[in-house]
Amino acid sequence: xxxxxxxxxxxxxxxxxxxxxxxxxxxxxxxxxxxxxxxxxxxxxxxxxxxxxxxxxxxxxxxxxxxxxxxxxxxxxxxxxxxxxxxxxxxxxxxxxxxx
Amino acid sequence: xxxxxxxxxxxxxxxxxxxxxxxxxxxxxxxxxxxxxxxxxxxxxxxxxxxxxxxxxxxxxxxxxxxxxxxxxxxxxxxxxxxxxxxxxxxxxxxxxxxxxxxxxxxxxxxxxxxxxxxxxxxxxxxxxxxxxxxxxxxxxxxxxxxxxxxxxxxxxxxxxxxxxxxxxxxxxxxxxxxxxxx
Amino acid sequence: xxxxxxxxxxxxxxxxxxxxxxxxxxxxxxxxxxxxxxxxxxxxxxxxxxxxxxxxxxxxxxxxxxxxxxxxxxxxxxxxxxxxxxxxxxxxxxxxxxxxxxxxxxxxxxxxxxxxxxxxxxxxxxxxxxxxxxxxxxxxxxxxxxxxxxxxxxxxxxxxxxxxxxxxxxxxxxxxxxxxxxxxxxxxxxxxxxxxxxxxxxxxxxxxxxxxxxxxxxxxxxxxxxxxxxxxxxxxxxxxxxxxxxxxxxxxxxxxxxxxxxxxxxxxxxxxxxxxxxxxxxxxxxxxxxxxxxxxxxxxxxxxxxxxxxxxxxxxxxxxxxxxxxxxxxxxxxxxxxxxxxxxxxxxxxxxxxxxxxxxxxxxxxxxxxx
Numbered sequence: 001x002x003x004x005x006x007x008x009x010x011x012x013x014x015x016x017x018x019x020x021x022x023x024x025x026x027x028x029x030x031x032x033x034x035x036x037x038x039x040x041x042x043x044x045x046x047x048x049x050x051x052x053x054x055x056x057x058x059x060x061x062x063x064x065x066x067x068x069x070x071x072x073x074x075x076x077x078x079x080x081x082x083x084x085x086x087x088x089x090x091x092x093x094x095x096x097x098x099x100x
Numbered sequence: 101x102x103x104x105x106x107x108x109x110x111x112x113x114x115x116x117x118x119x120x121x122x123x124x125x126x127x128x129x130x131x132x133x134x135x136x137x138x139x140x141x142x143x144x145x146x147x148x149x150x151x152x153x154x155x156x157x158x159x160x161x162x163x164x165x166x167x168x169x170x171x172x173x174x175x176x177x178x179x180x181x182x183x184x185x186x187x188x189x190x191x192x193x194x195x196x197x198x199x200x201x202x203x204x205x206x207x208x209x210x211x212x213x214x215x216x217x218x219x220x221x222x223x224x225x226x227x228x229x230x231x232x233x234x235x236x237x238x239x240x241x242x243x244x245x246x247x248x249x250x251x252x253x254x255x256x257x258x259x260x261x262x263x264x265x266x267x268x269x270x271x272x273x274x275x276x277x278x279x280x281x282x283x
Numbered sequence: 284x285x286x287x288x289x290x291x292x293x294x295x296x297x298x299x300x301x302x303x304x305x306x307x308x309x310x311x312x313x314x315x316x317x318x319x320x321x322x323x324x325x326x327x328x329x330x331x332x333x334x335x336x337x338x339x340x341x342x343x344x345x346x347x348x349x350x351x352x353x354x355x356x357x358x359x360x361x362x363x364x365x366x367x368x369x370x371x372x373x374x375x376x377x378x379x380x381x382x383x384x385x386x387x388x389x390x391x392x393x394x395x396x397x398x399x400x401x402x403x404x405x406x407x408x409x410x411x412x413x414x415x416x417x418x419x420x421x422x423x424x425x426x427x428x429x430x431x432x433x434x435x436x437x438x439x440x441x442x443x444x445x446x447x448x449x450x451x452x453x454x455x456x457x458x459x460x461x462x463x464x465x466x467x468x469x470x471x472x473x474x475x476x477x478x479x480x481x482x483x484x485x486x487x488x489x490x491x492x493x494x495x496x497x498x499x500x501x502x503x504x505x506x507x508x509x510x511x512x513x514x515x516x517x518x519x520x521x522x523x524x525x526x527x528x529x530x531x532x533x534x535x536x537x538x539x540x541x542x543x544x545x546x547x548x549x550x551x552x553x554x555x556x557x558x559x560x561x562x563x564x565x566x567x568x569x570x571x572x573x574x575x576x577x578x579x580x581x582x583x584x585x586x587x588x589x590x591x592x593x594x595x596x597x598x599x600x601x602x603x604x605x606x607x608x609x610x611x612x613x614x615x616x617x618x619x620x621x622x623x624x625x626x627x628x629x630x631x632x633x634x635x636x637x638x639x640x641x642x643x644x645x646x647x648x649x650x651x652x653x654x
Contacts, residue, residue: 006111027127030127033130040138047144051148051149060241062156066160067256069165073165074262075262077172077263078262128436132432142425151417152421155418162425163424163429164458164461167432167458170436171451171455234417234418
C-alpha cells in the first residue's frame, strides 16, 4: 500500500534537488528551472494530502500554484532576456550589482 | 499491487529526472528532463484520482511554461556550461548544511509520527457520485475560492504587463519617434 | 497451467478490458500508419488535378497502375532504407529523440478519439477509444501541447541556423495558436456540459441541426483556422518556408527520421480532423439515423453499428483532410507578423467574445428552463 509517507519522501527529494540547483548552478535559467522543481515538490505534497484528507482544497491550491508559477516564469524569463541584452551573460557570478 | 507498481515506476523516473535537471551541463537537456519530470508527476496525480490537476499540469506546465524556457534558451543560444569545478563560497556551504539538516529533521519527524488519519467526506466513490473529479474541483474553485480565483486572474494580467515592459527593447521608443518624424 | 485455467483467467473482467485495450491500441496504430501514404498520394494527385496535369501515375502492381497509389509505398520503402546521415555538430541524443517525440504525441492523441459507441464484449462494456477518460477533452489538449517539443528540439539539435530559425518560429506559432484553439472549443464544453468526448457525441444526436457546427458556428470557423496553424500547414507553414529557410526544422533530417516527421505531421492532421468531426459534426453518429434505429435496422448487432459509426467518422474526417490539401494548394503563405497579429489581435478577442456570449446564452436558457 502506498501511504502518504512515500509521496512525502519523494517530494522532499525533489525539493532538495531544487534547492541544490538554486544554490549551485550559475546559469540564471537553470536557477529558474530549479525553482519550478521546488514548486512541483510542493504540488505533489498538496495533491497527496488532498487524497489523504479526502477534500479537494489541496487540488485547488495546486491550481493556484501553477498560476503563480506561470507568472513567475514569464516575469523571470523577461528579466533574463533584459539582463542578457544589457550584460551579455546570464551567469550569476557576473550579475552582482543591483544598480542598473 | 498495481498502485505500488505505478508509484514505483513514476517515483523512480521522477527521482532520476530531478537529478538530471540540476546535473546536466546543457540547459536544453535540463529542460527536457524537466518535461519528463512534469509528465511523470501528472501520471502520479492521475493515479491519485486527481485527473483535472494532472491534465492541467501537462497542459500548462509541460506545454507552456517549459516551452517558454526552451524558447528563451534557444533565443539566447547559450553554449553548455564550460565550468569544470564548482565555485562554492562559505555562506553557500552554510546554507547547504542547514538545508540538509532541515531535511534530515523533517525525515526523522516523518518516521516518528504517523499521519493522523483524518478522512474528509470526499472519498473517490463520493467524488464519482458527485459528477467526477473535474466537476467537484470546479465547484470548490468557483464557490469557496472564487475571490482567490479572481485575484489570480489579476496576477496573470499584471505578470503579462510586467513581462512585456521588462523585455521590451529599450531603443523602441527612439525608433517610434523616428518613424513618426518620417511621417 | 492447464487450458481450463487459462480460459478462466482470460475470461475474467479485468483480462477482457486489458485485451480489449491492447486490441484497440493496435487498431489505432495500424489506422494511423495508413494515413501518411494515402495523404501523400492525395497531396500529389490533388494539385495535379487543380493544375490540369497528371501527377504521379506510374507505380503500380504489374499492369494495374491504381492511379499511382503505390508511389507512396515506394517512397516509404525508399525513405526507410536510405542511409542515415547525422550532421557532425548535432547534439546526438536530442537529435534522435526529437522525431520520436512527435510520433509519440500524435499517436497518443489519436488514442483518445471515440471511434464508436460503447459495445459489449462478453457482457463487458468496452469503450471504442483506447484511452477513455472523463477528461478526454483536456487530455487531447494536454498531449497535443507537447507536440511543439518535437519541432523545437529538432531544430535546436541539428545545429543549423535555418533549422533553429524554423523551430523558433514553429514554437512561437504553436503556443500562440493553442490559445485560440482552446477558446474555440470551450464554448462546446459549455453547450454540451461535458469533457467526455463520447458523451459529447451522444449529446449531438444524429440530426445535423443539433450538431456543434450549428450551435457554435463561430467556434467552428476559429477552430478551422487554428487547425492549420497547429499542424504547421499551409498557409501557416512558416516553420518550413522553403523560400527562406530551406526546409525549416527538418532540414538536417533524412531517411527514417524524416519519415517519422512526415508520419507525425499527417497523424496530427488526422487527429485534428477527427476532433473537428467529433466535436462539430456529430462524430460517429450516422446522419439522420439515430443509434437505436440503426441498431434495430442491423438486427441488434452492435459490432455492425460500431463499424457503421466508425466509417461515418472516417468519412467526416476525410473531408477535413481534403480541406487541408485544398487550402494548401489555394492560398499563399502568410507573412510572420501577419500570422502573429491574426492570432493575437483577431482570433483571441473573437474567441473570448464568442465564449462570453455562448456562456450567457446557455445560462439564460438553463435559467428559463428552470422557471
